[in-house]
Amino acid sequence: MRVVIVGASGNAGTALLRRLHEEPDLELSGVSRRRPPPTGPYADVDWHSIDIGTDEAGVRLTELFTGADAVVNLAWQIQPSHDQRRLYRTNVLGSRTVFRAAIAAGVPALVHASSVGVYAPGPKRAFVRETWLRTGVAESSYSRHKALVERMLDEIESDHPTLRIVRLRPGLIFQRDAGAEIARYFAGPLLPANLLRFGRIPIVPSHPGLRMQAVHADDVADAFLRVLRADVRGAFNLAAGPVLDADIVGRAFHGVRLRVPGLLLEGAAALTWQLRLQPVDRGWVRLALKAPLMSCDRAAAALGWRPRTDAVSALRELVAGIAGEAGTESPPLADDPGLPGRLGGLLRGRLPGTGNPY
Template identity: 30%
Template sequence: MSDTPSPAEPAGPAAVLVTGATGLLGHAVVDRLLAAGSEVTALVRDRERARALLPDHPGLRLVTGDITEPGSYRAALRGTDAVIHTAAYFREYYGPGHDLRRLYRTNVGAVEDLLRAAVDAGVPTVVHTSSIAVLGGGDTRAPADEDTPNGAPGRGNHYRASKILAERVVSAFGERHGLRVPMVLPAWMWGPGDAGPTSAGRLFRAVAAGSVRALPAAGNHVVDARDVADACVAAAVRGAAGRRYIVGGRWHPLHEICAAVVRAAGTGTVPRRMPRGAAMPLAALLEWGARARGREPVATRTGMRALLDGHHRRVSSARARRELGVAFRPLEETVTDQAGWHREHRRSPGAGPARRETRNA
């Protein structure tokens, strides 16, 4: 099967509400739906920021609200054919001092609130965004698939724990109420539209600026957020209730990702490879240095630990390819388009600091 994205993707539902609409994935979902002719309602916290980031399109309506406050979006659910839920709190991966209560409220409690509100409003479908990080296994000999059991929600990585708990909420709720809730499990997302920025966007900027001298000899599954958006829209159309779809892209060594960034940005240098055993001390040093300068680090120890976990993990996207028609862009295209977006929005190195965000919302 070709990995070139096909224009023959299914049209989206007629009317869709997107949570986290200004985040990396949410932005891509909005674009994908508008291209399919859907009427899109974007749930946003900052209307002015959303106007600056999202397209000026007659099919797009902005609703100011917060995923943790159901009263702010209940009315917007009426007449909606589907919800694509991308909002999440992931500050743990790039900033010490994250709010754990807010993390679990956003990533777990708000999921159940959203499902309940959808049922009350007569919405038949909610697409839930999870993560391949929930999977409890998978390696080069036997890649993980959707039948691989989830790991235990340990507290060493609260984002991962919250996603595991959210999947439990989705499974239990769908069985009780008959709501169709397919789940999309993306890998490490890169691509244009990363205004937050996410951990990928922060690494992109740091490498392009030449401020990262060394990174561990590790790798991870990388996927273009636009390919994940294609999967989310296809899942809204024909994804099965309670069925999981891994959207894992391809596994790449970290030095290969960074080399692509340098080529695309035309700036920076490829960080040298260091032993994986030195990764955690490096992350601690990055945290300490950033704290001393009053900035947020390129990576935290939690984020570095997640990266190292991904070095050994391998996943199969066969189901998403087969049932949702998902295809994957090559890394070079993803990073080139990301560089172009950064330049267009003056977020390239030397264009000033990116605005700080705590949620993909």
């Protein structure tokens, strides 16, 4: 089986390559804007350097996809948050280019990485199924883009019924190797990462809406493999228990829970983002407060998927990775201290939320 993975050098892509390397019958091709070195999980992959947001990407992708048994689309930009045009170009227009190339090449299966961000605001004390309204959270550009891309897939499913389309919708994806990346993309250069070495988070913000789901990257990779092996279609939610809230995180990391109003959380994020102190705008806070909790019953029933790592253990691993500045040699997961979002980058005038880390 020949599988082409678009966006194969990021957080989920790195874990997926690790998992697929264990399957002797798979032939892997990887697409990224910048090729990672052919070591570790990036070895034994036929790499192609393609920026899916460019005009020529469609022709190159069609050639690459021809003869493939499946295309997996993981490509997505979270940064630079201060360049919304670039994010739209890659996330929405780039995804459209990938989909059109898969159709033109006659690929039989298209697997797309969506997320909980596609869903409309929903309950924090109940779990929604894959049929929940998919209009996103309006204040979050990430969420809006996820909803737009799934709308494209709806149209493609209608126009091309023989194409097997699967959408995986994970919660927050954690692993140790993503520590440096997630710190750069979501915390910024002022994060006192050294304090995390002791496995403590001193202050844990508490709010009724701050109840989120997470899943280990290796469990997400396992779900992708199961989808590639099974004749399934449609959407699958992916998350591990327990739901992460202030009480659970506070106990796990010996932190003091501090009740914080939602408006204060949003205002603080907006102000510090505008001042280029950290890379996360208020839309991310709004998404965290409004995104629903997901039921994963369909993944269990149709795929036999169950996470091996619980959400608290996955979070512990990520925190250890942040403290240890863990990364890989892939550009998106690099631990380079001079990149935007790191203190060295700030000292060099590379502000959080700027530059293209992919």
